[in-house]
Amino acid sequence: MIAVTGPTGNVGRALVERLVAAGRPVRALTRDPQRARLPAGAEAVRLQHDDPAALFEGATQLFLYVQAGGDRTPGLLAAARAAGVRHVVLLSSSIIDSGADENHPIHVMHATAEQHVRDSGLAWTFLRPGGFATNALQWAPQIRAGDTVRGVFADGRTAPVHEDDIAAVAERALLDDGHEGAAHRLTGPAAITNAGQVAAIGRALGRDLRFTELPPDEAGPELFPHVPPAMLQDLLKTFAATVGQPPEITGTVQEITGRPARPFAAWAADHAADFKN
Numbered sequence: 459m460i461a462v463t464g465p466t467g468n469v470g471r472a473l474v475e476r477l478v479a480a481g482r483p484v485r486a487l488t489r490d491p492q493r494a495r496l497p498a499g500a501e502a503v504r505l506q507h508d509d510p511a512a513l514f515e516g517a518t519q520l521f522l523y524v525q526a527g528g529d530r531t532p533g534l535l536a537a538a539r540a541a542g543v544r545h546v547v548l549l550s551s552s553i554i555d556s557g558a559d560e561n562h563p564i565h566v567m568h569a570t571a572e573q574h575v576r577d578s579g580l581a582w583t584f585l586r587p588g589g590f591a592t593n594a595l596q597w598a599p600q601i602r603a604g605d606t607v608r609g610v611f612a613d614g615r616t617a618p619v620h621e622d623d624i625a626a627v628a629e630r631a632l633l634d635d636g637h638e639g640a641a642h643r644l645t646g647p648a649a650i651t652n653a654g655q656v657a658a659i660g661r662a663l664g665r666d667l668r669f670t671e672l673p674p675d676e677a678g679p680e681l682f683p684h685v686p687p688a689m690l691q692d693l694l695k696t697f698a699a700t701v702g703q704p705p706e707i708t709g710t711v712q713e714i715t716g717r718p719a720r721p722f723a724a725w726a727a728d729h730a731a732d733f734k735n
Contacts, residue, residue: 459483459516460632461543463505464523466494468592469549472625473521474500482633487513510537519632520546520580524571531571535578545581545638547631548572549624552588552643552706562696563689583637585628587644588706591618591725594655596682601659601733605667609681612653612671614700617645620720620728623711630714645708647719655722659733662726674698 460477464470465486477484478499488494491502503513510533514520520543522531535546551568559565575582597607624644631637650658653669660667672681674694679685685693711719 459485460519460521461485461487461514461517461538462521463487464521464525464549465496465500465502467523468590468621469624469628470521470523471496472622473628476622476625476629477632480629480633485513485517510534511541514538514541514543517541517543518545519543521628521632522546522548522571522575524549524551524568531574532577535574535580539578539580543580545583545632546575546578547583547585547628547637548575549628550584550586550641552586552645554584554586555641562692564692564696581638583631583639584641585624585631585644586641587619587624588646589616589618590624591620591646591722592729593618594659594722594726595729595732596684597656597659598733601656601663601667602735605660605665606670607656607667608670608672609652609656610672610674610677610694611697611701612651612669613702614652614697615649615703615705616700617647617649617705617707618655618722618725619644619646619711620725622728623715623719626715627711642710642714643706643708644710645706645719647707647711647721649705649707650722655726658723659726659730661723662730663733 462474465474465488474484474486475497478497484500486496486500486502487505489505491504494502496502520538553565600607656667656669
């Protein structure tokens with residue numbers, strides 16, 4: 459049995475779908491099983507921190523999403539180990555070991571989670587993806603409303619990774635031997651600017667979309683509705699650093715799964731419906 463936290467998130471859902479398709483028993487730990495709409499074959503269980511031992515009965519492996527445990531991650535990991543879990547695959551971030559400011563809140567969050575996993579006594583594998591292609595969904599409301607996207611750093615360059623490529627690596631880390639103690643850095647296959655992402659979404663939709671750059675000091679919560687206000691300025695500094703700098707590009711997806719990582723254009727085609735009214 460493989461327990462999966464964050465099963466309604468982009469990576470977690472893709473992983474659950476993959477494991478179910480492979481015929482593997484999956485327990486999806488979610489705060490609202492009734493609304494999770496997970497694939498048939500996945501056991502949806504309410505994530506209750508007051509009785510964590512009950513979550514892991516019969517499970518031998520755990521896919522852990524950093525925010526699933528929060529401050530309760532050590533207790534969650536202890537309960538998993540006591541119940542018989544022996545290996546945890548943690549969805550971390552490439553901000554670790556990237557030379558980034560170690561006081562950056564995203565660095566602190568993921569480094570803390572990694573340390574909790576190391577301290578748990580469980581065998582571990584860390585997945586450290588760079589920017590998610592799904593971050594482009596922040597532009598969906600503007601694209602549904604018109605042909606102009608207002609945003610910051612038009613020339614910011616990243617190598618965004620498809621969420622299903624992350625899930626594919628997680629699947630192999632859970633099902634194959636040899637990943638214990640590894641930290642896999644994951645990226646898409648090529649660099650693309652923010653303006654280039656918007657143009658690629660436009661091509662997937664059959665529309666001519668334009669990116670209009672705003673000064674960073676004009677970027678408010680309406681552009682980043684899912685970012686905690688206290689984290690926004692640090693995030694903007696991270697985005698600023700992508701201008702004029704080639705992003706890290708790894709071949710890890712292909713090395714582990716046997717097929718190359720999908721380019722952003724493929725992600726845009728897969729998600730075209732998300733940008734339509």
